[in-house]
Amino acid sequence: MRCLLHHPLQPQSRLIRLQLAEKRLDADLVVERPWDRRDELLMVNPAGEVPVLIEENGPTLCGFYPALEYLEEAYPDTAGAGAPLLGRSLQDRAEVRRLIGWFDGKFEREVTRNLLHEKIFKRFMPNAGGGPDSSAIRAGKANIATHLQYIAWLTERRAWLAGSALSLADLMAAAQLSAIDYLGDVPWDEHEGAKDWYARLKSRPSFRALLADNLPGAPPPPHYADLDF
Amino acid sequence: MRCLLHHPLQPQSRLIRLQLAEKRLDADLVVERPWDRRDELLMVNPAGEVPVLIEENGPTLCGFYPALEYLEEAYPDTAGAGAPLLGRSLQDRAEVRRLIGWFDGKFEREVTRNLLHEKIFKRFMPNAGGGPDSSAIRAGKANIATHLQYIAWLTERRAWLAGSALSLADLMAAAQLSAIDYLGDVPWDEHEGAKDWYARLKSRPSFRALLADNLPGAPPPPHYADLDF
Missing domain, CATH: 1.20.1050.10 (Glutathione S-transferase Yfyf (Class Pi); Chain A, domain 2)
Structure with missing residues (x-):
């Protein structure tokens, strides 16, 4: 299973949750308070920031920009939206x-x-x-x-x-x-x-x-x- | 000819200039001081920010993130670098x-x-x-x-x-x-x-x-x- 380190109220974390849900991709959600600078967070993202998307047997995406572009490249289909979420042309x-x-x-x-x-x-x-x-x-x-x-x-x-x-x-x-x-x-x-x-x-x-x-x-x-x- | 509205010292403008040059793509450079809020800038980018890359008979890219991703999608070849500038896998x-x-x-x-x-x-x-x-x-x-x-x-x-x-x-x-x-x-x-x-x-x-x-x-x-x- 993939895992998303996120903060519930951080908009950039919310974006990735929405994008995963539109693509019907499951993820284990782990709440991070980045200001606690937890070792487990710093190990996967030395910038100490969320969101971090960890793919099982795949890449780790540090930050919302790498994560959103990755999700469009790896999972271009978005059943409910009817068109690619990044646009076609x-x-x-x-x-x-x-x-x-x-x-x-x-x-x-x-x-x-x-x-x-x-x-x-x-x-x-x-x-x-x-x-x-x-x-x-x-x-x-x-x-x-x-x-x-x-x-x-x-x-x-x-x-x-x-x-x-x-x-x-x-x-x-x-x-x-x-x-x-x-x-x-x-x-x-x-x-x-x-x-x-x-x-x-x-x-x-x-x-x-x-x-x-x-x-x-x-x-x-x-x-x-x-x-x- | 394409045109780049930029500020010479703004790092995000510099990135697009470097990326264009690595791809050997020419552009007319127009210096913008975004804080002047020139009408011509606001007409193409309502956010009033640089860089803005204007493709002749093509899209206008407002901001360094749309511009850098566009350049990789539209011109994937980068002669001097030997590999795609965004990476392959x-x-x-x-x-x-x-x-x-x-x-x-x-x-x-x-x-x-x-x-x-x-x-x-x-x-x-x-x-x-x-x-x-x-x-x-x-x-x-x-x-x-x-x-x-x-x-x-x-x-x-x-x-x-x-x-x-x-x-x-x-x-x-x-x-x-x-x-x-x-x-x-x-x-x-x-x-x-x-x-x-x-x-x-x-x-x-x-x-x-x-x-x-x-x-x-x-x-x-x-x-x-x-x-x-």
């Missing part, structure tokens, strides 16, 4: 990877670090430098609006974020937003277009395991797992 | 992408942001928040040692960073280090192993254009372009 793949980069990079810097890092990760990390920074939290809450508007703008023009088919762009964006939604910080009701798109993703079987996540000492709000949110 | 590709992630992520956070951002980019950026932060610069200078040791450790065991052949892992690492070397902040003489590896890269024809870079108002130190440094 060079043009399609350019757009899927652009949006993966957008949500892994820009969204992460502008929203996730300001909210998830401040509110949750800092609590557990040694040497994190004090309590939550309220100005960072305000910035994160303000910045999320642009991204929700961008999702609405894209899905007014296309069925899914990168084109006519579900892709890794949708899974990456949903991985980020689901982590922020776990904090109760996504203003869905002010962004109907983004909400409609997220409702479609949330009802996919691949999403079920994420919606069952429950971090000890930091439970999600009631609407988090509700398909009619 | 799934195992090889896992290792190349792991190290791309290491130098794009970990090195960038621990070294590049502390040195390049503080010393150069902040000078030009509006709202950058004051002069260089001397504690960040000290941290960047301390952090670089671990990365140089890691390069030496890898190249004691392998001909190149990811294995027996030159790969994008070497080009990404060299793109980062060459930008820091432009500042004169790489202690080469304390790290012979890393210096030997860098000397091999520096003497490749693909490196020539980078060594000719000269930023107005911020010239490189004399050893920067010297092959016998």
Whole structure:
């Protein structure tokens, strides 16, 4: 059996869980808190980061970028999506990877670090430098609006974020937003277009395991797992 | 002709220039200072980031990750390297992408942001928040040692960073280090192993254009372009 070292709320770990589930590939999940710098994690990934995907009798993929590209190369079929998750043509793949980069990079810097890092990760990390920074939290809450508007703008023009088919762009964006939604910080009701798109993703079987996540000492709000949110 | 919007000192732009040169693909280079938020840049990449690779009658690649994967898919041959720059087997590709992630992520956070951002980019950026932060610069200078040791450790065991052949892992690492070397902040003489590896890269024809870079108002130190440094 393959094994995934992950953190339940880290968006990049969530992406790989979604991608595995869309491909109906099983994995044993092992929770890592990277800030604990466990020897077993450092042995497989000297960067000390998650996700790490360990294939039985196969390669070890350190980081979400090696893991996502590997899964597309090794298991190109995705039964439920109807098309390759990275897109078929060079043009399609350019757009899927652009949006993966957008949500892994820009969204992460502008929203996730300001909210998830401040509110949750800092609590557990040694040497994190004090309590939550309220100005960072305000910035994160303000910045999320642009991204929700961008999702609405894209899905007014296309069925899914990168084109006519579900892709890794949708899974990456949903991985980020689901982590922020776990904090109760996504203003869905002010962004109907983004909400409609997220409702479609949330009802996919691949999403079920994420919606069952429950971090000890930091439970999600009631609407988090509700398909009619 | 294809066109590359880039910043001369940004490591991710440098990587794409090296990759194009290793593949002997020509491109018109257009310098962008992303912080100017030029309309022409925002029109092709709404994220406002470089590099952007624009193929004539082909896709536009926004960001180094879409661009590097595209170049490998569209132009798999790399005359001078003797092997695919991303590696041949799934195992090889896992290792190349792991190290791309290491130098794009970990090195960038621990070294590049502390040195390049503080010393150069902040000078030009509006709202950058004051002069260089001397504690960040000290941290960047301390952090670089671990990365140089890691390069030496890898190249004691392998001909190149990811294995027996030159790969994008070497080009990404060299793109980062060459930008820091432009500042004169790489202690080469304390790290012979890393210096030997860098000397091999520096003497490749693909490196020539980078060594000719000269930023107005911020010239490189004399050893920067010297092959016998």
